[in-house]
Amino acid sequence: MIKPRRSPWPYPGDTPLDRARRVATTYRAALTQLDPERAAAIDREMTRLGEPWVAPQPLVFDLDAPHRPRDLAELLGGGLTPELVRQWRARGHIPDRRDDAGRPVNTPRDVLDYQAEQRRRRADRHSA
Known part of the structure; x- marks a missing residue:
C-alpha cells in the first residue's frame, strides 16, 4: 500500500505536542466564530479539567x-x-x-x- 504524501508542516520547529496544540487552537478559533457560547463552555470545562492552555489567557x-x-x-x-x-x-x-x-x-x-x-x-x- 502506498502512503499518501503529506503536505509539509508550515512550522518545521514544532514538536508533536506543538502540532497538536496548533490543530486544537485552529478548531477552537473556528468554533468560537460559529458558536461563541459553546466555545466558552468548553474552555471552562477544559480549564476545570486542568488544561487551561485551550483558552487564550493574555x-x-x-x-x-x-x-x-x-x-x-x-x-x-x-x-x-x-x-x-x-x-x-x-x-x-x-x-x-x-x-x-x-x-x-x-x-x-x-x-x-x-x-x-x-x-x-x-x-x-x-x-x-
Whole structure:
C-alpha cells in the first residue's frame, strides 16, 4: 500500500505536542466564530479539567524580572516545570542567576530565548 504524501508542516520547529496544540487552537478559533457560547463552555470545562492552555489567557509581565523556578513555570506554563528550569540552568542552557539571598532565579526572557533557540534548531534539522 502506498502512503499518501503529506503536505509539509508550515512550522518545521514544532514538536508533536506543538502540532497538536496548533490543530486544537485552529478548531477552537473556528468554533468560537460559529458558536461563541459553546466555545466558552468548553474552555471552562477544559480549564476545570486542568488544561487551561485551550483558552487564550493574555498575560502582562516583565520579561526581565527575576523569578524562582516554580514561579516561572506557573507564569509561562506550556509544560514548563520547575525541574526543567533547574535542569536547563545546570546544563548551562540558561544563565545561572541568583537573587540577593543566593537562591536561583531566572527571567522569563532567559526561558523564552532558550525555547526559541530549541525551536530554531529543530527547524534547521528538519530542513537539512
